[in-house]
Amino acid sequence: xxxxxxxxxIRVFRYLKPHWRLAAASIVVTMLxxxxxxxxxxxxxxxxxxxxxxQPLPPIxxxxxxxxxxxxxxxxxxxxxxxxxxxLLLNSLHVVSNYINTRIDQFITLDFRSQMFLHAQRLSxxxxxxxxxxxLIYMINSQGDAPAALIMTVPMLMxxxxxxxxxxxxxxxxxxxxxxxxxxxxxFLYYSVGYYASHIQNRLQxxxxxxxxxxxxxxESLSIMRVIVAFGREEHEFKRFRTxxxxxxxxxxxxxxxxxxxxxxxxxxxxxxxxxxxxxxxxQVIQGRLTVGQxxxxxxxxxxxxxxxxxxxxxxxxxxxxxxxxxNTFELLDTVPDIRDEPGAQAMQRAKGHLQWEGVxxxxxxxxxxxxxxxxxxxxGQVVGIVGQTGAGKSTLVSLxxxxxxxxxxxxxxxxxxxxxxxxxxxxxxVSVVLQEPLLFSGTIAENIRYGRLDATDAEIVEAAKxxxxxxxxxxxxxxxxxxxxxxxxxxxxxxRQRISIARAFLKxxxxxxxxEPTSSVDSKTEAVILDALDRLMAGRTTFMIAHRxxxxxxxDIILVLQQGQLVEKGTQAELLALGKHYKQLYDAQVGLARxxxxxxxxxxxxxx
Ligand code: ADP
Numbered sequence: 001x002x003x004x005x006x007x008x009x010i011r012v013f014r015y016l017k018p019h020w021r022l023a024a025a026s027i028v029v030t031m032l033x034x035x036x037x038x039x040x041x042x043x044x045x046x047x048x049x050x051x052x053x054x055q056p057l058p059p060i061x062x063x064x065x066x067x068x069x070x071x072x073x074x075x076x077x078x079x080x081x082x083x084x085x086x087x088l089l090l091n092s093l094h095v096v097s098n099y100i101n102t103r104i105d106q107f108i109t110l111d112f113r114s115q116m117f118l119h120a121q122r123l124s125x126x127x128x129x130x131x132x133x134x135x136l137i138y139m140i141n142s143q144g145d146a147p148a149a150l151i152m153t154v155p156m157l158m159x160x161x162x163x164x165x166x167x168x169x170x171x172x173x174x175x176x177x178x179x180x181x182x183x184x185x186x187x188f189l190y191y192s193v194g195y196y197a198s199h200i201q202n203r204l205q206x207x208x209x210x211x212x213x214x215x216x217x218x219x220e221s222l223s224i225m226r227v228i229v230a231f232g233r234e235e236h237e238f239k240r241f242r243t244x245x246x247x248x249x250x251x252x253x254x255x256x257x258x259x260x261x262x263x264x265x266x267x268x269x270x271x272x273x274x275x276x277x278x279x280x281x282x283x284q285v286i287q288g289r290l291t292v293g294q295x296x297x298x299x300x301x302x303x304x305x306x307x308x309x310x311x312x313x314x315x316x317x318x319x320x321x322x323x324x325x326x327x328n329t330f331e332l333l334d335t336v337p338d339i340r341d342e343p344g345a346q347a348m349q350r351a352k353g354h355l356q357w358e359g360v361x362x363x364x365x366x367x368x369x370x371x372x373x374x375x376x377x378x379x380x381g382q383v384v385g386i387v388g389q390t391g392a393g394k395s396t397l398v399s400l401x402x403x404x405x406x407x408x409x410x411x412x413x414x415x416x417x418x419x420x421x422x423x424x425x426x427x428x429x430x431v432s433v434v435l436q437e438p439l440l441f442s443g444t445i446a447e448n449i450r451y452g453r454l455d456a457t458d459a460e461i462v463e464a465a466k467x468x469x470x471x472x473x474x475x476x477x478x479x480x481x482x483x484x485x486x487x488x489x490x491x492x493x494x495x496x497r498q499r500i501s502i503a504r505a506f507l508k509x510x511x512x513x514x515x516x517e518p519t520s521s522v523d524s525k526t527e528a529v530i531l532d533a534l535d536r537l538m539a540g541r542t543t544f545m546i547a548h549r550x551x552x553x554x555x556x557d558i559i560l561v562l563q564q565g566q567l568v569e570k571g572t573q574a575e576l577l578a579l580g581k582h583y584k585q586l587y588d589a590q591v592g593l594a595r596x597x598x599x600x601x602x603x604x605x606x607x608x609x
Pocket of ligand 1: 390393
């Protein structure tokens with residue numbers, strides 16, 4: 001069984017540590033169960049040999065029962081009642097062990113899943129961009145029970161092993177040949193399990209990843225529902241899902257066939273073993289070396305031994321599935337977050353908001369020079385406008401500050417401290433982000449705003465909403481602050497969603513603000529309302545504002561112009577206009593466009609006339 005990676009086994013058992021009391025109880029109950037199982041066939045032996053055949057009782061029993069033991073009917077009653085008592089004991093032990101084992105199983109699974117969930121959240125955005133989230137969901141949800149499943153095979157294996165030893169010992173005492181014959185099948189069983197394990201592992205890995213893939217398809221489709229509906233691509237998505245899942249199902253069926261053939265082989269091996277033991281046993285009875293009752297005990301034992309042996313084989317066989325899950329899940333847990341606290345990183349109190357970018361370089365994996373050599377300085381409370389064509393690197397530039405990605409060269413200083421020397425949590429506490437597409441989750445409006453500061457009171461939420469010009473429209477909704485939002489906030493308009501996210505930023509009250517084109521997807525009337533709220537939000541905070549409409553930058557203290565990842569100009573609006581280069585060109589293009597829109601063209605004038 002060299003296919004079993006033992007390093008995983010050792011690691012898995014560490015999860016048992018917090019539940020050691022339960023584990024100890026489980027071992028005790030398992031031992032009692034194994035002992036009780038040994039008693040089971042003896043009723044039959046007493047009835048056959050001593051009640052029916054009238055053979056003398058063994059000395060221990062004869063002494064224990066005294067004169068009662070000599071009366072056949074009394075002996076029959078005692079044997080039958082004894083048998084019933086043993087069955088009752090066995091079943092009671094079963095109930096107890098089921099309870100204990102289920103608790104261990106469920107709590108270990110809970111611990112493990114929680115650990116994976118927490119870890120997945122710690123991994124960087126870059127990691128999540130590379131991985132499909134459906135796969136992660138599948139891993140956490142469906143493969144997260146692997147450690148517990150592995151641990152739970154132990155009581156089963158232990159009970160089987162104890163029973164096996166006890167039974168062989170007793171059988172040996174009665175007739176060594178039968179005991180030896182019963183063991184003859186063990187190597188065959190072992191070999192078939194080994195064969196199964198080594199031939200099926202790769203297939204299982206494939207099936208598991210295909211099944212994860214199916215979940216990814218569902219997850220991705222549901223998250224782009226609007227696009228699917230808009231393009232009427234329901235049928236296309238359905239086919240994609242169907243094709244993918246059919247592939248997974250076909251592979252699963254093929255594997256199940258192999259597993260069934262395997263179980264057939266195992267059943268045949270044990271059936272042969274039982275037949276051989278029956279043959280030898282009956283022969284020994286004919287020869288007078290064994291009583292009928294003893295033979296029955298041995299046959300019962302053999303059947304009882306093969307059952308756990310079969311179970312062990314299956315468990316070990318299905319363990320392959322678990323080991324693959326374990327490998328995947330441990331790989332996830334072993335993925336070191338590429339953005340993490342550096343040794344010696346310190347927490348930071350509320351920052352003043354003084355920022356220095358010194359020769360900052362950054363590139364996404366596989367791309368070169370997304371940003372190159374960016375240097376500028378922002379004083380506390382200043383407003384920085386960032387302009388440039390789509391793809392110039394504006395969003396990337398601001399996402400480096402809260403360390404969504406780590407820079408590859410240069411440094412960024414916040415209040416004179418390299419941001420990599422500030423505890424990540426504390427750094428992110430200093431920054432509020434308002435995106436072009438506000439991210440709201442399903443829950444009430446109040447809950448969405450409270451996400452800015454989880455311990456905020458209702459009054460503070462209302463206050464934040466007021467500052468964000470959101471209070472009035474919220475009060476007009478039927479459920480007011482308790483209105484439920486859909487997964488992406490579908491129940492309210494784009495401008496309203498934006499104001500909810502601004503209220504959230506008010507509540508967070510961070511000294512640095514990042515506004516990534518927050519008004520580019522709303523009409524100009526709504527824009528005015530949002531800009532009014534933003535003006536209030538920006539007061540006293542260092543603000544980065546990525547702007548599409550240059551008119552929103554009239555009050556910026558400094559404007560950065562990006563072009564293909566280079567900082568080509570920086571200065572105030574007046575300075576840049578006077579410079580007459582990149583910014584001026586962008587400005588003229590927009591002003592020209594605005595004029596064109598305002599003045600009807602010749603054709604329009606004719607049409608109006
Ligand atoms: P802007 O905000 O100015 O439109 P971005 O900062 O979004 O520009 O993008 C800058 C460049 O980086 C573009 O070429 C874009 O394709 C690329 N880019 C943006 N995000 C990623 C990402 N997550 N992975 C790889 N490349 C990216």
